[in-house]
Amino acid sequence: MRVAVASSGDDLDAPVDMRLGRCANIIVVETDTMNFEVYSNPGALAGTGAGVAAAQVVADAGAEAVIAGNFGINSLRAFSNGGITAYIGSGTVRQAVQALLDDELEAVE
């Protein structure tokens, strides 16, 4: 499974960002191998529409799930319509992905 994680850093040991829309990078992890790709978030410096811009990156990267500290209404609308599940997560990117695999994360409606 491909999982997108909002992060303030650029590797698996970087922290999960509190906000999807304004995170520096979106790290997309292939959970079978723990290989990852780093996408910079165009929403980080956007005047408005940050959540939508970040959601577009997540979708274009082919992720099926997304983890962040929190989500705004626009990105959640995008994910729920596009069939991408959003989860609240914390800790490092690696820890958050592991928590998802261990079924410990809560999906956001």
Next chain:
Amino acid sequence: MPEQNKPTVSVAAGKGGTGKTLFATSLAVALNEVNPGQVQLIDCDVEEPNADILLHPQITQQTPVNVLVPEVDLDICTRCGQCAKHCQFSAIAVIRDAVLTFPDLCAACGVCAYVCPTGAITEVNRQVGSVAHGSTVQGIKFVQGRLSVGDQRATPVTKATGSQTDDSMITILDAPPGTACPMQETIEFSDYCILVTEPTPFGLANLEDSVATCQRMGIPCGVVINRDQAGWPGVEDYCAGEGIDILLRIPQDRQIAEAYARGETLADAFPQWRDELVRVYNDVVEALLQTATTKVKE
């Protein structure tokens, strides 16, 4: 100045609560006394229009203000994502099979429809506000813009409201506070901008921003000092240094505040102010004539 083309005056201030609306409505009432039926007051503060509270107009007509937003035909759309890629405001997104529009983020630029290779996007009207038309018992023509609740883009409504300026009338535009787009959009319709301020450091800081905005836009301006009282000379020193006319001083006076709180303009509550208000407009006309003459000589 030809009779058919009367100068339009905007009334602005760097911050809210300075006295813009009190001055603008008072000016309209005083001018209408000497030019009955030839005065128009346009309330361009569409985020919080309130000139009606002081002028008590009868509204006879409401016209909608629309902006264009995209509508996607999902049967034609190939989900190529060009629209989302080109939108500068993230107002449209292609999330896997879903195509989502976010009308409140849309700037109505139309690039999504322009780049769509299959013609799946059409631009449709979306109402973001309205413009009310009416008049007061005394015959002041009244126009007031109002942004729809929940909408955040004031500028299209401001523009639709200010464009009601009638050059054959004496038009007073009540501008929104600050110096951002809606204020600029308003004063652009005017020949002269009257800046209302208070004789305080805070008032001066806002006045400096307002003056700079007028200068950048090439709109001549003068100053009205509201709640004037002796003490701090900063605003006067600044105006003297910049060569900006102080057109009027409205004193710090409890009676004026009480009349305002009752919903009365200066000109209604204190008829002795009418001549002074008319004089302000005449001074503005004179200043504009002089500028025009100077330009011709150059």
